[in-house]
Amino acid sequence: MHQPKALQRIIDTYFREPSRSVSVKAGTQVLKQDGYNDKLYWVKKGKLSGYLNKENSELTARVFRVEQGMFFGVHSFFSRTFMASTTVIAETDSELAWIDLNTEATESEIYGSFSEQFMPVMVHELAQRQMITGIQALEKEKALQKLYAAEQMTTLGQLAAGIAHELNNAVGVLSSKTEGLQSAICHFLAESKPEVSPFIDLGICTGQSSTSAEARKRAKELQEKYGLERDQARQLARAQPKGDIPDFWLENLDEALQYWDMGRDLHDMRLASKHAASIVRSVKQLGGTDHARQPDIDINDTIHKSLSLLQSNLRRVNVVLRPAVLPTITASTTELVQVWVNIIKNACDAMEDTPEPQIEIITRHSKNRLLITISNNGPMIDEATRRKVFQPNFTTKKGGLQFGLGLGLSIVLRIVHSYGGTIALKSDPEKTKFRIKLPIA
Incomplete structure (x- = not known):
């Protein structure tokens, strides 16, 4: 890890003494919260975490993590409370170096007192802790936003499920009644007016397949070719979007268009009821219900x-x-x-x-x-x-x-x-x- 020059000098001067070095296994408790500590540790290798335990509670939270090139024990050492504020445990096999109360300042005439020399350590540690605190605050806010969104989606899903149930009943009635109405009308016309059955059947089977723009263009052609009124030509263009018009359509055009229009309405009603049922089912997606x-x-x-x-x-x-x-x-x-x-x-x-x-x-x-x-x-x-x-x-x-x-x-x-x-x-x-x-x- 790259260190500023002043900090690197502190490490080289005070933390290279073999007699003030120790290896610890993963899981070793190096410091205990509220326990005595008169050392400042520097991590030569490995990773350790600091945990804060709430008094009279089983709640424990990790408040910091240190790895190679970082310090811990800063507060208890420099504040001279000699009481660890957290429990520090090695996450991996680690090597630590330290200084204690017996460590004397070197080259004080050049670099100042012990406290002055270690000011970069304190600043560095403060910056690290602030960064960790900021990251934790961001993670907490992100978690809260997810929680709020999940709660909103759950509430909305419950409402959607209730609405879908009510609408499903209504759509079911519309769908079944439309099918019944279509069958009754077709049966009645087949017996009483069989000559109009081709027109209503065409409307029921195909509906209006052309777009409005296509129908307008087709209407102009039919109006000129057959000498039709404007409204007749427009309706006929919707019923017969392509090709020549069969003679039996022109024999009684108004009646033919009337029954085709009736068939088209039945076609659209049936299609709309199916679409409505599909949308009602899709509303359940708000509640997270899986679809087959x-x-x-x-x-x-x-x-x-x-x-x-x-x-x-x-x-x-x-x-x-x-x-x-x-x-x-x-x-x-x-x-x-x-x-x-x-x-x-x-x-x-x-x-x-x-x-x-x-x-x-x-x-x-x-x-x-x-x-x-x-x-x-x-x-x-x-x-x-x-x-x-x-x-x-x-x-x-x-x-x-x-x-x-x-x-x-x-x-x-x-x-x-x-x-x-x-x-x-x-x-x-x-x-x-x-x-x-x-x-x-």
């Missing part, structure tokens, strides 16, 4: 489900999907959907004031990993915020309805880590990008 993981889960499929959940948030956002053909993995669809929903929803919120908002989602696989990149062209996230976004209870959503609990990305991080994966965030003025890596096996 199934084999043969397609990452691309979970991303599509996330986009379906976020249709209202994505109305003005251009979503660019660049999926690759991926191997399937063993995973929980609910957990993965929750990951994508949180990241994409945050991106939508961030791009609220972006003129032409865009989200790009790329999936790839390399060797034994899946790579998922979700980027947006919203404002840059500054470095200070980037360091905190994955921490529990941190949120930038403060005003109006854009409030947040600061749990979304912390849950994302927890889920990704539970798969043995990693997540990284990069941001510059042009793009903010989340990059997730998941092991295939």
Whole structure:
């Protein structure tokens, strides 16, 4: 260990005498708290720890640690109390050198009295103790923060479990009643108006598969080609997003669109009830409940489900999907959907004031990993915020309805880590990008 010159002189002058040197085995008690001590020790080799025992209690805490080149016994020796303030025990086999009350000052005419010469030792020891105290204070604060966060998460998890239970009952009713209503309507129409069954069946089976932008473009083409009214063309574009329009649609277009629209509503109701049930289950993630993981889960499929959940948030956002053909993995669809929903929803919120908002989602696989990149062209996230976004209870959503609990990305991080994966965030003025890596096996 490198020492300042003054301190090195003290060591070379006073702690090289073979007669004032001793070897101790690991576990040896060198000093006992409140016991007599008239020596100043210097550690030639090894490691020792000082322990403080609370009076009339079994509580014991390690308050310092010394190793090669460090001193102990400073307080009792220089204060002349000759009473050890801690119990010092060797952690490893160690070699110690010491001075005692009989040790005389050398070269006092040059370096001053004994106390003056040993001032560097006292300063050095004080600095070491202050550093140790500071580190302990930081560790204590870190432990307290973890404890507070754990307590908050536990409370929130209990609330989430209760809410999930109540919502699950309501969603279950909606789901079963939607299925029953669909069956009853289809049965009734098949008997009373069989000619409209193709329209309602198409709505039920496919719903609206085109985006709003695609539907607007298609409506203009249909309006010109078939001489339709504007509202008719828009609705027909949603029902028939591609190809020529079959003649039986045009025979009574208003009725055809009416029943297709009814079928689409039933389709959306059924899909929404399934999504709601999935979200209710994912809420339990707040409480740390494990989700059953199934084999043969397609990452691309979970991303599509996330986009379906976020249709209202994505109305003005251009979503660019660049999926690759991926191997399937063993995973929980609910957990993965929750990951994508949180990241994409945050991106939508961030791009609220972006003129032409865009989200790009790329999936790839390399060797034994899946790579998922979700980027947006919203404002840059500054470095200070980037360091905190994955921490529990941190949120930038403060005003109006854009409030947040600061749990979304912390849950994302927890889920990704539970798969043995990693997540990284990069941001510059042009793009903010989340990059997730998941092991295939």
